[in-house]
Amino acid sequence: MLSRLAPRDPDDIPFVRNFDKWGFRLAGYRSLWNNSKDLFQDAYGSFTKHGRPCWIPGASFSKHLALPHTYLPWMATQPDSVFNHREAFDELVKAKWAIGDRKYITEPWPTKLLNTKLRENFDDLIKAFHAEVQLAVTEQLGEDNAEWREVPVYRAMKTILVRASGRWIVGKALCQDPLFNRLTVAYMDTVFYVSGILHYTPVILHPLVGPLVSLRQRYIIEQAKKLVRPGFEERLGYLSSSSQDAAPQDFLYDAMRHAYTSRKEDFNLHDITIYALYVYWATCHQITVTAASTLLEILKSDAEYATTTRLQAESTQVFGTDEPTWSKATAARCSLMDSTLRESLRLHTFISRHVFKKIMVDGVKAPDGTVLPKGALTCVISRPLHTDHELISEGNKFIPFRFAPAKEIPEGIPTDSAGKKMTTITPDYLPFAYGKHACSGRFLADVTLKMLFTHILRHFDVELSPKNPCPQPVVHREATLPPRHALIRARRKIKV
Numbered sequence: 001m002l003s004r005l006a007p008r009d010p011d012d013i014p015f016v017r018n019f020d021k022w023g024f025r026l027a028g029y030r031s032l033w034n035n036s037k038d039l040f041q042d043a044y045g046s047f048t049k050h051g052r053p054c055w056i057p058g059a060s061f062s063k064h065l066a067l068p069h070t071y072l073p074w075m076a077t078q079p080d081s082v083f084n085h086r087e088a089f090d091e092l093v094k095a096k097w098a099i100g101d102r103k104y105i106t107e108p109w110p111t112k113l114l115n116t117k118l119r120e121n122f123d124d125l126i127k128a129f130h131a132e133v134q135l136a137v138t139e140q141l142g143e144d145n146a147e148w149r150e151v152p153v154y155r156a157m158k159t160i161l162v163r164a165s166g167r168w169i170v171g172k173a174l175c176q177d178p179l180f181n182r183l184t185v186a187y188m189d190t191v192f193y194v195s196g197i198l199h200y201t202p203v204i205l206h207p208l209v210g211p212l213v214s215l216r217q218r219y220i221i222e223q224a225k226k227l228v229r230p231g232f233e234e235r236l237g238y239l240s241s242s243s244q245d246a247a248p249q250d251f252l253y254d255a256m257r258h259a260y261t262s263r264k265e266d267f268n269l270h271d272i273t274i275y276a277l278y279v280y281w282a283t284c285h286q287i288t289v290t291a292a293s294t295l296l297e298i299l300k301s302d303a304e305y306a307t308t309t310r311l312q313a314e315s316t317q318v319f320g321t322d323e324p325t326w327s328k329a330t331a332a333r334c335s336l337m338d339s340t341l342r343e344s345l346r347l348h349t350f351i352s353r354h355v356f357k358k359i360m361v362d363g364v365k366a367p368d369g370t371v372l373p374k375g376a377l378t379c380v381i382s383r384p385l386h387t388d389h390e391l392i393s394e395g396n397k398f399i400p401f402r403f404a405p406a407k408e409i410p411e412g413i414p415t416d417s418a419g420k421k422m423t424t425i426t427p428d429y430l431p432f433a434y435g436k437h438a439c440s441g442r443f444l445a446d447v448t449l450k451m452l453f454t455h456i457l458r459h460f461d462v463e464l465s466p467k468n469p470c471p472q473p474v475v476h477r478e479a480t481l482p483p484r485h486a487l488i489r490a491r492r493k494i495k496v
């Protein structure tokens with residue numbers, strides 16, 4: 001039935017809210033600016049939920065093609081030469097201005113390097129993160145076991161995760177340098193600032209506006225290069241040495257070695273610094289949003305679900321009272337924590353759409369016969385899908401343990417979603433995207449988030465600050481973020 005109704009000509013694909021028509025066009029772009037939540041809900045409810053693609057208002061006064069999530073298994077079989085995610089990201093992020101150049105996104109080698117590291121050195125990455133996370137948490141939450149410390153949760157999570165991830169990105173010395181970490185955070189924030197402004201600037205003006213809005217980013221890169229230089233020079237020595245055993249095991253060295261042997265044009269301080277900053281942005285931003293949102297939700301849901309008590313009990317059951325030993329296997333045993341994280345990702349992903357691709361060729365035909373136009377930037381609308389009451393009960397409510405194995409779900413909690421893991425991707429759960437370019441770091445994110453929260457809950461009393469008893473996520477244009485100034489208070493537990 002659907003295939004008979006499917007548009008055979010790309011020009012027949014419908015527009016949400018008729019935004020192609022005069023009178024509706026401006027309203028469409030205005031909604032993207034000030035009410036994207038309702039706009040995406042309409043596109044999902046009227047079209048994509050029912051298996052039909054539609055055009056939605058897109059970046060820089062363009063249009064994007066929202067595809068039904070039911071296309072995903074078919075899309076996953078298509079090569080990058082048909083659906084390309086790097087080209088889509090370049091267009092969305094405006095990499096030339098926001099990152100420093102297009103190549104940092106479009107070149108596949110840094111991601112390949114990272115994927116190899118994630119595959120072959122997973123345990124070393126966990127060890128590096130573990131070594132740093134305890135110091136980073138103490139730095140943010142303090143050591144006082146008498147007085148509460150008020151902590152801005154989003155900033156604290158960002159600082160902790162940047163410092164701890166830095167251990168495997170740039171090594172111990174640099175990841176403990178507060179100035180370098182501040183520059184890294186500033187770089188990450190400026191990526192969004194620059195791409196956000198260009199998102200709402202007509203393309204024709206980008207060559208004028210781009211250089212101006214990216215001035216700050218270029219300054220940050222120059223400052224970061226000064227701090228990376230000693231580590232860069234130290235690593236140069238190892239490149240020519242016959243013994244690699246003593247060489248640093250971080251991304252900085254991996255990137256230098258790769259550029260030295262296979263990519264001479266990138267073998268310089270400038271490019272290697274930006275590749276490292278780009279890796280921070282790609283690996284730390286989403287995990288920070290998840291960490292801050294999850295901590296706030298754990299505390300907000302405590303009264304109804306005894307969330308902190310149950311998570312603490314689980315950690316004692318899995319690890320006893322000794323310092324936990326972390327691996328994929330021990331993390332997998334923390335099923336209540338796993339469920340809490342999946343619930344947080346379901347409700348609080350940073351953006352409302354996922355699986356961005358650019359169609360690279362003519363005549364691409366979807367399984368229902370719809371012909372998709374070359375050049376279109378496609379996405380799958382995710383937030384309304386994640387919260388659809390027909391797919392999940394009480395879809396808009398944070399229910400921390402709903403995904404735990406059925407026998408562990410406390411009484412009174414819906415069991416229709418039992419047994420789904422945080423890292424298991426399906427066409428209706430897209431925080432990590434879908435297909436062969438889905439997040440390859442999700443298993444590391446899984447272990448590191450569990451490590452972080454387990455450490456906090458075991459060593460600190462934590463509660464919401466009385467100054468903000470019920471902090472709510474903030475919708476900013478297309479992004480949903482934890483409230484920037486939300487405070488928690490923390491106090492070190494007294495050792496017994």
Ligand code: HEM
Pocket residue numbers: 085111114115282283284286287288290354355356430431432433434436437438439440441442444445
């Ligand atoms: C909660 C935390 C995280 C979320 C929600 C997340 C989400 C995502 C998403 C949506 C993509 C797909 C982008 C696309 O459609 O092309 C992605 C890609 C990727 N992520 Fe994550 N990510 C997280 C943490 C991490 C971490 C900690 C790492 C590494 C240590 C990582 C490494 C990667 C890599 C390498 C890719 C590119 C995969 C490829 O292109 O083949 N991510 N991530």
